[in-house]
Structure formats: structure tokens, C-alpha cells
Amino acid sequence: MSTDTLTYEYDVVVIGAGGAGLRAAIEARAQGRSVAIICKSLFGKAHTVMAEGGAAAAMGNVNANDNWQVHFRDTMRGGKFLNNPRMAELHAKEAPDRVWELEEWGALFDRTKDGKISQRNFGGHEYPRLAHVGDRTGLELIRTLQQAVVSFQQKDFREHGDYEARIKVFAEHTITRLLLDGDRIAGAFGYRREDGQFVLFKAPAVVLATGGIGKSYKVTSNSWEYTGDGHALALLAGATLINMECIQFHPTGMVWPPSVKGILVTESVRGDGGVLRNSEGKRFMFGYVPDVFRKQYAETEEEADRWYTDPDHNRRPPELLPRDEVARSINSEVKAGRGTPHGGVFLDIASRLPAEEVRRRLPSMYHQFKELADVDITAEPMEVGPTCHYVMGGVEVDPDTAASSVLGLFAAGEVAGGMHGSNRLGGNSLSDLLVFGRRAGLGAADYIARLEQDRPEVQDADVDAARTEALAPLEFEAGENPYTVHSELQQTMNDLVGIIRREHEVAAAIEKLGEFRERREKLSAPGSRTFNPGWHLALDLRNMLLVSDCVAKAALERQESRGGHTREDYPVMSATWRKVNLVCSLDEQGRAKLEHKPVPTIRHDLLELFEVSELRKYMTEEELAGLPGMEPADEAVEVAAVEDEVVEAEAEAVEAEAAEVETVEAEAAEAEEPEAEAVEAEEAAEAEAEEPEESEAQSEAESEDAPEAEVSETAEIPAQAEADATESVADVSAADGEEGAK
Amino acid sequence: MSYKAKFKVWRGDAGEGSLEDYGVEVNEGEVVLDIIHRLQATQAPDMAVRWNCKAGKCGSCSAEVNGVPRLMCMTRMSTFTEDETITVTPLRTFPVIRDLVTDVSFNYTKAREVASFEPPAELKPGDYRMAQVDVERSQEFRKCIECFLCQNTCHAVRDHEDNKDHFAGPRFLMRVAELDMHPLDTRERRNEAQEDHGLGFCNITKCCTEVCPEHIKITDNALIPMKERVADRKYDPLVWLGNKIARRK
Ligand code: SF4
Ligand code: SF4
Ligand code: FES
Numbered sequence: 001m002s003t004d005t006l007t008y009e010y011d012v013v014v015i016g017a018g019g020a021g022l023r024a025a026i027e028a029r030a031q032g033r034s035v036a037i038i039c040k041s042l043f044g045k046a047h048t049v050m051a052e053g054g055a056a057a058a059m060g061n062v063n064a065n066d067n068w069q070v071h072f073r074d075t076m077r078g079g080k081f082l083n084n085p086r087m088a089e090l091h092a093k094e095a096p097d098r099v100w101e102l103e104e105w106g107a108l109f110d111r112t113k114d115g116k117i118s119q120r121n122f123g124g125h126e127y128p129r130l131a132h133v134g135d136r137t138g139l140e141l142i143r144t145l146q147q148a149v150v151s152f153q154q155k156d157f158r159e160h161g162d163y164e165a166r167i168k169v170f171a172e173h174t175i176t177r178l179l180l181d182g183d184r185i186a187g188a189f190g191y192r193r194e195d196g197q198f199v200l201f202k203a204p205a206v207v208l209a210t211g212g213i214g215k216s217y218k219v220t221s222n223s224w225e226y227t228g229d230g231h232a233l234a235l236l237a238g239a240t241l242i243n244m245e246c247i248q249f250h251p252t253g254m255v256w257p258p259s260v261k262g263i264l265v266t267e268s269v270r271g272d273g274g275v276l277r278n279s280e281g282k283r284f285m286f287g288y289v290p291d292v293f294r295k296q297y298a299e300t301e302e303e304a305d306r307w308y309t310d311p312d313h314n315r316r317p318p319e320l321l322p323r324d325e326v327a328r329s330i331n332s333e334v335k336a337g338r339g340t341p342h343g344g345v346f347l348d349i350a351s352r353l354p355a356e357e358v359r360r361r362l363p364s365m366y367h368q369f370k371e372l373a374d375v376d377i378t379a380e381p382m383e384v385g386p387t388c389h390y391v392m393g394g395v396e397v398d399p400d401t402a403a404s405s406v407l408g409l410f411a412a413g414e415v416a417g418g419m420h421g422s423n424r425l426g427g428n429s430l431s432d433l434l435v436f437g438r439r440a441g442l443g444a445a446d447y448i449a450r451l452e453q454d455r456p457e458v459q460d461a462d463v464d465a466a467r468t469e470a471l472a473p474l475e476f477e478a479g480e481n482p483y484t485v486h487s488e489l490q491q492t493m494n495d496l497v498g499i500i501r502r503e504h505e506v507a508a509a510i511e512k513l514g515e516f517r518e519r520r521e522k523l524s525a526p527g528s529r530t531f532n533p534g535w536h537l538a539l540d541l542r543n544m545l546l547v548s549d550c551v552a553k554a555a556l557e558r559q560e561s562r563g564g565h566t567r568e569d570y571p572v573m574s575a576t577w578r579k580v581n582l583v584c585s586l587d588e589q590g591r592a593k594l595e596h597k598p599v600p601t602i603r604h605d606l607l608e609l610f611e612v613s614e615l616r617k618y619m620t621e622e623e624l625a626g627l628p629g630m631e632p633a634d635e636a637v638e639v640a641a642v643e644d645e646v647v648e649a650e651a652e653a654v655e656a657e658a659a660e661v662e663t664v665e666a667e668a669a670e671a672e673e674p675e676a677e678a679v680e681a682e683e684a685a686e687a688e689a690e691e692p693e694e695s696e697a698q699s700e701a702e703s704e705d706a707p708e709a710e711v712s713e714t715a716e717i718p719a720q721a722e723a724d725a726t727e728s729v730a731d732v733s734a735a736d737g738e739e740g741a742k
Numbered sequence: 743m744s745y746k747a748k749f750k751v752w753r754g755d756a757g758e759g760s761l762e763d764y765g766v767e768v769n770e771g772e773v774v775l776d777i778i779h780r781l782q783a784t785q786a787p788d789m790a791v792r793w794n795c796k797a798g799k800c801g802s803c804s805a806e807v808n809g810v811p812r813l814m815c816m817t818r819m820s821t822f823t824e825d826e827t828i829t830v831t832p833l834r835t836f837p838v839i840r841d842l843v844t845d846v847s848f849n850y851t852k853a854r855e856v857a858s859f860e861p862p863a864e865l866k867p868g869d870y871r872m873a874q875v876d877v878e879r880s881q882e883f884r885k886c887i888e889c890f891l892c893q894n895t896c897h898a899v900r901d902h903e904d905n906k907d908h909f910a911g912p913r914f915l916m917r918v919a920e921l922d923m924h925p926l927d928t929r930e931r932r933n934e935a936q937e938d939h940g941l942g943f944c945n946i947t948k949c950c951t952e953v954c955p956e957h958i959k960i961t962d963n964a965l966i967p968m969k970e971r972v973a974d975r976k977y978d979p980l981v982w983l984g985n986k987i988a989r990r991k
Contacts, residue, residue: 041792041794041800041802042792042802042846043850044888045794045800045801045802045888047794047795049795049799049800049887050795050797050799050800059868096868097867097868100867100868100870101867103861103867103870104861104867104870105858105859106858106859106861106921106924108872108877108880108881108884108924109877110874110877111872111873111874111877114871115870115871115872115873116871117870118874133881133884134881136799136885139799139884139885139887140884143884143886147858147859148858150853150854150858151858151859153854154854154857154858163854169850171850194839194840194843194845195839223794223795223796223800224793224794225794256771257769257770257771257772257773258769258771258772258776259771259772259773259775259776259796259815260796260797263796263797368797371798371816372773372797372798372816373771374771374818374820481783481787482787483782483783483787487783525787525788526787526788527787527788528788530755530790530839530840531790531839531840531841531843532787532788532790533782533787533788533789533790533791534782534787534788535788
């Protein structure tokens with residue numbers, strides 16, 4: 001083995017220092033294990049800081065009716081029942097404790113009048129549920145966990161005279177390979193960004209907490225770190241990924257200026273009266289209301305405008321359709337040549353509200369556009385288009401221990417799959433990473449306890465191979481610039497495996513990925529090993545390509561539209577496909593291969609939290625057999641079920657239309673229920689009333705972590721309708737792969 | 743709308759370096775960080791720079807633009823004229839690693855020296871009760887994105903290398919203030935601020951406040967109140983005592 005490698009020994013190596021990684025590290029250390037935390041950036045800069053909305057936890061501080069069962073139900077609905085039900089259950093049960101313990105570590109959440117943690121309404125959540133700090137909840141979470149790590153270090157300093165005796169942060173380090181001893185994890189290999197020094201961590205347990213994959217897409221809200229490292233490391237170590245086709249696109253990201261392309265524009269802008277217009281000045285959304293939604297959405301601008309002040313007697317403006325509908329409509333307008341100069345559409349609040357009002361309700365958006373785009377949103381419209389936001393798919397894990405299929409390898413947070421099904425609710429990400437970060441830390445500690453003396457050994461040959469692989473781009477001289485390949489990859493994924501997928505396009509993408517793969521082997525990164533971004537990118541590209549291969553192949557395979565996966569040629573949800581997890585692993589050539597495995601079944605006591613009529617929208621009749629309240633389905637239902645379509649049992653209108661293969665929106669029914677909406681409106685008002693003045697203003701502000709609409713005080717967005725990300729596709733003929741953002 | 747801008751970027755490492763000239767395309771709406779990225783992609787693939795969020799939220803991209811400490815992602819090119827030469831240099835107070843990347847470990851060392859939050863021992867999770875008005879003061883300080891621009895700017899460290907051992911800098915004095923003002927913190931921090939963290943080095947010039955991209959009133963809301971308390975000037979011992987006793991309940 002080469003001698004130019006620094007070697008460390010730890011019990012647990014946590015890769016990633018965002019919320020999930022830090023929570024895992026804290027737990028492993030609390031269990032008495034020595035822990036290395038590896039972060040690609042500086043400590044405390046992880047992408048978690050971008051999350052603004054809050055952490056969903058059914059504490060019931062604002063509405064005492066909330067409990068874990070309701071949260072579980074919301075999560076399953078949001079994920080279109082592709083979720084791992086045990087994960088959704090654990091998450092809903094444990095989130096409150098995870099939020100409360102943050103307070104012990106010094107977090108300062110916004111408060112209710114009686115001094116408890118305040119909770120905010122959010123799309124898809126039945127009750128006000130998100131613990132928050134203005135619009136910077138993610139920052140609070142990271143800082144709190146960072147400071148909890150420091151407090152362990154201070155404890156160790158008092159005991160051992162060394163802050164880093166038992167928990168050390170390796171900032172600006174990148175892991176390029178996991179090392180195995182037979183079928184067990186033995187360590188991890190990587191480099192220090194600062195000087196290119198190679199590092200070897202010998203450790204029997206590794207926790208992956210590396211976040212997402214957005215950097216494979218051209219337009220994304222994700223930071224440069226999101227190159228799918230954990231996903232790729234897991235694959236290369238022999239672990240499996242599930243449902244990588246499920247990717248959440250947010251309809252309104254900034255498209256201009258280039259520096260901020262992809263950064264989110266909150267749905268509150270639309271909730272507060274903002275309207276979408278094309279380059280001809282037309283409010284085009286009226287032309288895109290699918291038949292199943294026609295009953296709930298206004299047909300004229302006059303009616304739509306009345307809704308903001310009188311939602312009981314008017315129908316909702318079509319700008320507030322589910323996000324997939326909005327994203328697709330924006331797409332079509334741009335494609336038809338009615339886009340803005342920068343390839344988006346206009347989002348106009350300036351002509352809708354007095355300037356003072358805009359500043360009061362949307363302070364953070366006001367500043368975001370003022371400072372980043374030099375656009376005064378009180379005077380001119382914003383330009384927006386869809387942006388890649390979150391990957392629901394990820395490492396296949398055991399819900400209770402976060403263990404992957406490789407011994408000693410654990411995963412938590414965005415890199416893990418299953419929890420969110422096909423679509424994540426806003427606010428469920430921060431709580432997810434706390435709940436499963438802790439479980440991964442515990443899982444790792446327990447695993448080590450069981451190992452006792454039988455520790456795996458790192459093989460020298462593996463270290464040498466990892467070293468050679470990492471050096472390749474520096475040593476290869478006449479190769480291609482990694483930036484070129486990266487930008488082509490981003491363009492390809494954006495264009496061909498974007499919001500709306502078509503068989504031939506996805507197939508073309510897979511072919512291109514094969515070419516990129518060959519080109520990647522011959523990249524060269526001039527310069528030294530000292531903080532050399534070109535070199536780092538060349539190495540990250542391996543991961544992006546592997547992950548993109550999984551995404552594209554899974555997108556081609558899944559013949560239905562569900563949550564974050566929309567197929568133009570299979571526009572509706574299929575009860576048969578709901579039962580399928582697409583499991584990705586690597587074949588001998590290192591290419592992604594897929595397998596179908598059953599989605600874990602939902603226990604009866606959990607199924608009983610739903611009405612049978614609702615379950616019918618998602619499940620086959622056999623699955624429901626034996627449930628109380630289960631009567632034979634009526635004819636119409638059966639016919640549709642045979643056609644493998646989702647059946648909207650509650651909305652009569654939908655049944656009438658089921659024959660014309662149109663969108664069949666499960667959420668139509670929820671959106672129609674007046675009581676539910678009224679109750680929510682009250683709660684929203686309550687929640688707002690309890691907000692102190694400053695945070696009231698902020699609660700309107702955008703939420704980066706919120707794929708779903710936030711509920712604002714004046715314009716209430718029925719939770720369920722917004723919970724819906726990309727679902728079935730109506731009128732797809734005009735849509736196209738350019739995803740409206742160039 | 744694009745033009746060719748003149749850039750001078752400091753290139754080099756811990757040993758030595760110099761300003762290098764670049765001619766680089768600038769398009770409408772771009773920020774300094776975009777131009778640095780364009781240089782990476784087209785002329786200098788190994789140009790070292792830190793960044794993450796590109797939205798002023800992570801505090802990674804701190805540098806000095808024409809001598810002014812700033813976040814590069816929040817410095818719009820439209821604030822310069824087209825014929826102006828834009829000079830980008832690394833933060834001056836911290837040792838250079840390479841190009842625009844500096845060794846900011848000083849800050850992490852100082853962070854570790856501030857004693858952690860100490861809640862009342864008997865208080866159970868879930869039972870914390872605090873009024874919004876009481877958490878707001880500390881919340882202002884917790885907006886900090888740790889860009890370290892204030893640390894870079896404060897003359898007490900910028901011009902006096904030897905103070906570094908004894909002075910935590912505005913960001914971490916503010917952290918002490920934040921904990922001190924936390925409604926449930928039980929630790930006595932006043933003396934620590936003065937004795938361990940070097941509050942005395944601060945002579946309230948407010949330069950830190952001026953560069954803070956989060957517009958936190960570091961000097962007015964954190965440092966001055968702490969100084970006043972330390973100096974016993976405006977502080978009323980009875981109120982203060984009552985405060986500490988009350989929170990121990
Ligand atoms: S106010 Fe104090 S801490 Fe801030 S820059 Fe001046 S001397 Fe430094
Ligand atoms: S206080 Fe302001 S300037 Fe200082 S580190 Fe924090 S955000 Fe940056
Ligand atoms: S890149 Fe995050 S603050 Fe500039």
C-alpha cells in the first residue's frame with residue numbers, strides 16, 4: 001500500500017455533515033462510539049441550511065387534534081402510497097421527540113402564545129405542524145446540531161484534554177470509495193480538498209448522509225455538493241437503490257439571472273394573488289385546467305380574483321393547481337414560443353397588490369429578487385420556470401436501523417429511499433433527517449457492539465486501486481475538460497429525463513450516458529492536487545453518471561405516472577405498479593440494472609387509518625380484502641381497476657369522465673370537501689394569530705424545503721391538492737422535454 | 743448585453759502568489775461568483791474558490807472584492823462599470839490555502855471555546871416554555887451564516903495577528919451574547935466574555951456590523967450590551983439577579 005495516505009481508525013464514519021449526518025454522528029457518539037464526520041464543505045455549510053419551511057412533527061402545539069396517525073396518513077397520501085409504511089410510521093411517531101431534543105441543545109424555534117414551539121401550516125399537512133424559525137429553519141437545525149457536536153467535544157476535552165478525542169470533523173474531505181472486507185464494510189477512502197492528501201478511514205461502520213443528486217440537472221435548487229456521492233458509493237459497494245425515477249421538480253424556480261437559476265420562488269406568491277402570464281401578457285393557466293379539476297377551478301379571471309377574498313363562494317384560481325400541472329403548463333407555454341426572454345414565464349404580483357402589501361407579505365421573496373436579480377417585485381414581474389429539487393429515491397434501507405443491504409453500511413436523509421414514496425411533503429425532510437439520522441447512528445453503534453473483536457480489515461489492494469482511480473484525471477494529460485462533460489450531462493438529464501418523460505427521450509438519454517461514461521474515463525484536470533476544483537469535479541462526475549444511469553433506467557421502466565415520475569405515455573397511476581419498488585444495483589460492467597421487488601405491505605392497523613374509498617384509489621382489490629368496511633366494489637370501480645387506472649371514488653364527476661383517458665386526480669375529492677377546507681382556514685388563522693409579529697411576516701416567506709405550497713393567511717391552499725406533485729398527465733401533446741427553463 | 747470585463751484574481755498558495763489578469767465575458771444579471779466560475783470553466787480549471795448555495799445563505803463564498811469584504815454570490819456585476827478592473831482577493835485576515843480559499847480554522851477553534859448551552863437540569867424535553875419576545879434577541883444572532891466577514895474585518899485581529907489567541911472576534915463574542923440572552927441558559931457568562939473571549943479588545947468601531955450580510959446589529963445588540971453588563975454600568979444588579987433566579991425555576 002502506498003505510504004502517502006493518512007490513516008485513521010474510527011468506529012463509525014459518517015459521510016455528510018448535513019442534518020442527517022450530524023444527527024447520526026451525535027447518536028453514535030452518545031452510544032460511546034468514536035466518530036469521524038466527513039464533510040465535503042466547511043462544517044456548517046451543508047445544503048440543509050437552505051431548508052426554510054420547517055420540520056414537520058405532530059406535537060399538537062397549535063392544534064391538539066394532531067397526532068402521529070394523522071401525520072402518517074398525510075405522508076402516505078403525499079407519497080402516493082409508494083412509501084415504506086414502516087418508515088412513514090417511525091417518522092411520524094418520533095419526529096416530536098427529535099424536535100424537542102433540539103431545544104435541549106439550544107435551538108430557538110418561534111413560539112406560540114403559551115410559550116411552546118409554534119407550528120406552521122403547510123401543503124399536504126392536515127394540521128399546522130411545522131416547527132420553524134422564520135424562514136431559516138434549516139440553518140437553525142444545522143447550527144444546533146453543529147453546536148451539539150461541539151458540546152460533545154467540550155466534554156471530551158474535559159475528560160481527555162483533547163477536543164477531538166472521540167468525535168472529529170473532517171471538513172473539506174471527499175470520500176471516493178467505500179472499502180470492503182468480503183461482504184462487510186471495512187472503511188472509506190478519500191482525499192482532503194485543501195491539499196489533495198489521500199485519507200483512509202478504517203471503520204467497521206459507515207453512515208451515508210450525503211443528500212441528493214440535483215447537480216446532474218441543469219436547473220436545480222441544489223448546491224454543488226449534491227452530486228449523488230452517497231448513492232454512488234452505495235452502489236459501488238454492492239448496496240441497492242430504490243425508485244430513483246422519483247424526483248421532485250418545483251414549478252417555480254428563478255430562471256434569471258443565470259447565477260440564481262433554479263432557486264425557489266415560494267408558492268406563497270401565487271397563494272397571495274400572484275398570477276402567471278406568458279409573453280403576450282395572457283394568464284395562460286385558464287387554458288390548462290384538466291377536466292377533473294374543472295369543478296374546483298375558476299373559469300374567468302373575475303371569479304379567480306374574487307376567490308382570494310371570498311373562497312367560499314368562488315372557485316380557486318388555476319395558478320393554484322397541483323404543481324405538476326403548473327410545471328407542465330409553463331413548459332408548454334415556453335415550448336409554444338410564448339416564454340420570457342430567459343425561457344420562463346412571468347409571475348406577476350406587482351400589478352396585483354400594492355407595493356407595501358407585497359413587502360409585508362413576502363419579505364423574503366422581495367429581498368431575494370432585489371438582491372439576487374435586481375428585480376423589484378413590487379414593480380415588475382418575476383421570471384420563473386421548473387427546477388429540480390429533491391430525490392425521493394435512494395439507498396434501500398431497513399426502516400428501524402437504517403441498514404443497507406451491505407453489512408456495516410447505513411444511510412439516512414435524502415440519500416436514503418422509501419420514506420417519502422413517490423413525492424415528499426414539505427417539512428417532512430427536516431424531520432426525516434432527524435428521525436433517521438438518529439436511527440442510523442444507533443444502528444451503526446448496535447452493529448459494532450455485535451461485532452466485538454471480529455473487526456473487518458481493509459485490504460491494501462483496494463486502497464491502491466482507489467488511489468489510482470482518484471489520481472487518473474490528474475495524470476491523464478490530453479483529455480477532455482470535466483466542466484464540458486458535466487454541462488452536457490446536465491443538459492441531457494434536464495431535456496430528456498426531466499419533469500415529463502417520454503420513452504424515446506429517456507432511451508436516448510441512456511445512450512448518451514453511455515457516451516459520457518466513456519468520455520469520463522479520459523478526463524484531464526490540469527493543475528496540482530491542492531484545492532483543485534477541476535479534479536474534484538472529474539471525480540464527482542463518476543457519481544453523477546452512475547446515479548443518472550439509475551434515474552434514466554428506472555424512469556424508462558416504470559410505466560405509470562406517480563408523484564415525482566410523470567410518463568407522457570402512461571399518464572395515470574397504476575395500482576399494480578404501486579406495489580413495485582424498482583431496485584437498482586450494478587451489473588458486472590458497472591452499469592445500472594433493475595429488479596422489481598414488492599413495496600412492503602401496510603399493516604392492517606395502519607391501513608385502517610384510511611377510508612376504504614380512499615385506499616381504492618391506490619390499491620388493488622385483493623390488497624384491500626379483509627379490511628373492515630370493505631364491501632364489494634361497484635361496477636364503475638371495477639371497470640376502471642381493470643384498466644389499471646386510479647379511480648376517484650368520491651367525485652361523481654370523475655367517474656363520469658373516467659372513460660376518457662383523462663387525468664384522474666385522487667386529490668380532486670379532498671379539494672372539494674368544504675368542511676375540511678373551512679377547518680383548515682380556521683386553523684391557519686389561529687396559527688397566524690399566534691405568530692409574533694415579525695415571524696408572521698416571515699411565515700409568508702419562501703420555503704426552500706417546501707416543494708408544496710405554504711398556506712398563507714389570506715389565500716388558503718387546500719392541503720391535499722397541493723400535496724400533489726407530478727401526478728397524471730392531461731394534455732401532454734404540447735409538452736416537451738425542455739422543461740421550460742433554459 | 744455581454745461584455746468583456748477585466749479581472750485581477752489573486753492566484754497562489756501559502757507560499758506566495760500574485761494578482762493575475764484575466765479578460766472574461768460578463769453577461770447581464772451575473773454576480774462576481776459567476777465570473778469566477780466562468781474562469782474555472784474556460785481559463786483556469788484549478789482556480790480555487792469556496793461556494794455552496796449561491797444565494798447568500800451558507801456563508802461560504804467570502805472574499806474581498808476591490809478590497810471590500812463581501813459574499814461573491816451577492817456581489818452583482820452591475821454595481822461595477824464595464825471598464826472598471828475588478829480585483830478579487832482572498833480574505834486578508836486568514837492564511838491562504840490557495841487562490842481565494844483561506845484557512846478559516848481559527849473560527850472553528852474559537853467556536854469550540856464558547857461553553858455550550860446549559861439548560862436547567864431538571865427541565866425535560868418538550869417542557870421548554872419561552873415567550874417569543876424573549877427568544878427574539880438571541881434569534882437575531884442565530885441568523886448568522888458564519889461567513890466570517892466580520893471576523894475578517896475586525897481590526898483587532900486583522901491588524902494584530904498576536905491578538906488572535908485572546909480574542910474570539912465579533913462572531914463568537916456574539917455567540918456568547920446569544921447564549922447569555924437565551925431565556926433558559928443557566929451559565930454565568932459575563933466574566934467569560936471579558937476574561938476568556940477578549941471582549942475588552944473590542945472598541946466598538948462597528949466595522950463588523952457594516953460588513954455583515956445578514957444585517958445583524960452585532961455591535962449595538964450584542965457587543966455593547968455585553969460590555970455594559972460587564973462594566974456594571976447600565977446594569978441593575980437586582981434585575982439581573984432576579985432574571986437568573988427566575989430562569990432557574
Ligand atoms: S465593533 Fe468591536 S468586534 Fe466589531 S469590528 Fe469593531 S472592534 Fe471589532
Ligand atoms: S455575524 Fe454576520 S458577518 Fe459575522 S459571520 Fe455571522 S453573518 Fe457573517
Ligand atoms: S455561496 Fe453561499 S453565501 Fe455565497
